[in-house]
Amino acid sequence: MRLAANWLPLGPELTREVARRAEKAGLWGLGIGDSPHYGELYAACADALAVTSTLTVFTSVTNPVTRHLSVHVSAARAFGAERFVVGMGRGDSAVRTFGLDPAPLPVLEEALTGLRAAVPDVRLLVAASGPRAAALAGRCADGVIGGAGRDLVALRGLRDTAGGSGELWASVRLAVARDEAAVPALRQRMLPRAISASRFNFAATFAGKNVPVAIRDVLTERYATYDFAWHGRSGANPVASMFADRPDIEDYLLDRFAVVGTIGTCRDRLAELAPVVDGVFLSLLFEDALDQVDMIAELAGAL
Template sequence: MKILVNIASDGFDGFLTRVKAAEDAGLYGVGVGDTPHFRDPYVSLAAAAAATSRIRLGTAVTNAVTRHPAALAAGVSALDDLSGGRAFLGIGAGDSAAHHRGLRPSKLAELRESIAAVRDLFAGGTARFGGKDVGAQFTTGQVPVVLAAGGPGSLRLAGEIADTVLIGGGIDQVNVSTAIGAVRDGEAAAGRRPGSVGIWIVARTAIAPSLEEGYESVKVVLSVAGNHALRADLASGRVPAELAEPARAYCERYSFAHHGTAGDNPNVALYESLGLREYLLERLAVIGTGEQVAAAYGRLMDIGVEGVLVPAVAEDSLQLIQRLGDEVVPRVGTGSESLVD
């Protein structure tokens, strides 16, 4: 099992301490989000590359709405050179970064075009994007593309074009199995070898002796994940009937101004007041002792998951990283092979 952590670049001393701890813990990778709430991910990842020697580094995730494909390719190519080939490009349709600029997320066709352009530019050639030719003066080779996906369309797209998919919609077996099926359908439609796309999942994790103690560590990331998951569940009709109106109210009233912010986050208070806490915990979180967390990851491995991305953004994030290394990695291991077949 590949275990990665998503670390907030909220201050370089603390950020680099956590990055180094992740490498020392034997984790597979570190991701940094591309959101206005934190420092620039490419600068942060460059600092991380200089401070480490083994661990994988990448965006988790960026987008092609606020970042032109030429800027994406140049940034990730530089990171790959600086890190000695350890970079990956995690990319999605765009969420908080697009929202804060008054922009909409990428449509699937736009996301497909953006990724194709980035890959052409990685190869040092000319890319076609937005009806114009874009050139690159660097030749990196193909940096792995990890496509964040939640809905059936984006999951199938990942199966068609990605090296790895990052599934964010939930850790329950029904969601994961359904998502993997959509990815495999995309592989088949594109004529790719079955199983050629790696499967990662976002697992909001807390290692704690009780549910209540663990909840304190994941409640903010649940507020962010809930905004995504509830929108998808409403669209698919999956939300239990008694929770449909509360779920709709949460999505309508979600505050992007407090997207992932620590402290007294009003989005947390909102989902709690709407009676959504238990549903979000069951759908999105892994909470327990190190042994219990490892067992939960093992069950995900049994249905085809190869990696978990753990948001490590709470106040106890350093402790979480260290405990993943001490208590979970020895039980499930962490992969070191390439992201690309």
């Protein structure tokens, strides 16, 4: 099972250092997010590729709304297929922040097929939260980045719907603690990130996602108040308090969409995914990225 760190580019030099350390840690790849709250996606991909020699760099993920197809084509041609993969979805925070709507699935499919036609050797992954996007991936991409967190039932469903022949990547938020005493604070810091991941996965529909019926109405009600200005940010913020009166839901979302614990605990939780997925994107605590990547080195060697 391959591991890739997931990173939102806070700055060019920090992106380069994260890439260097990810490669040194033995990680297979580095995913770079496309968000208006952070640095430019393809410039960050160039930074990461320039300072590494074996690391595969992904867009994780971009979209066909805020970037024209010609931009994606130019980037794929510039970076080549040896160490570069395009992950693309309908668009989430990158589009909603500007009052735009995510791309309809036919528009996403058109972008993917157009990119493949222009750059035949480009490797493509589709971000899929449910069966319709997974089926699209099976038609026109090389695999799926699953939005199901660590839920094995939902992940198997995405693989089956995609046809079973392409890659399946899980995506989880990761915070590694040096000791058990640090775990509660890390869980609290990671809570808004888990909530953000759950909103992406659950907000449109619960079909095929293995969500407990008892909490669905509450999830739907609260997602309607989601503030995209705080998307992807850890710590105390408005997203973190969305389920403050429902600690049971907080625990469910944390345990499904995040892995938080000591190196041994994180290793065990990630190993549970190995029979189902080909790889895992580990979305870091960006504020402590360098320290976190260094601790991930032990995980990469054991999985």
